[in-house]
Amino acid sequence: MAGGSFDDECDYLFKAVLIGDSAVGKSNLLSRFARDEFYLDSKPTIGVEFAYRNIKVGDKLIKAQIWDTAGQERFRAITSSYYRGALGALLVYDITRKGTFENLKKWLYELREFGNPDMVVVLVGNKSDLAQSREVSLEEGQSLAKLEGLFFLETSARENLNVEEAFLHMITKIHEVASQKTL
Ligand code: GDP
Secondary structure, rough: OOEOOOOOOOEEEEEEEEEOOOOOOOOHHHHHHHOOOOOOOOOOOOOOOOEEEEEEEEOOEEEEEOOOOOOOOOOOOOOHHOOOOEEEEEEEEEOOHHHHHHHHHHHHHHHHHHOOOOOEEEEEEEEEEEEEEOOOHHHHHHHHHHOOOOOEEEOOOOOOHHHHHHHHHHHHHHHHHHHHHHO
């Protein structure tokens, strides 16, 4: 099937990537999703570039391979190979840092430059538990998502709010897009 591949245990193997500025919570979103863990300050993914989780969609078993930048964005060192073969992306900003929202334009540009044109992109405003320090309103997130045609959710990796929903939406959509291609 287009863009995905098979392995022994599952029906499909999908690659998806996490992107966004440093310290928006990408690694913690992934560790929450993959292992239900949260880290207050240490990097959970030093030296680890991706995590897997198996998901059942209908009667199909999907293995989602989710790549984390593991801090490479700090050095602007994300290359086209990071995006290669990815069918989905979680584009993450931090609701308490306006700059991370403003930089989304740059990330979207990069996604369109290097990413698969059919890539499923979910916009994620993380750290919703820090409402008292909010710099980006829910409405700003919603209207950017509408403008760019993206699915949008605010999440908290810390409180485990909407994390599962964000990843599952992406994975289900990838499956939908991929199955249409095989018809
Ligand atoms: P990355 O650089 O984008 O991978 O970000 P990290 O996952 O390393 O997180 C950066 C910092 O933000 C760490 O101190 C995390 O503990 C913290 N953090 C991540 N997600 C949340 C969240 O949802 N709420 C709060 N309050 N802090 C978070």
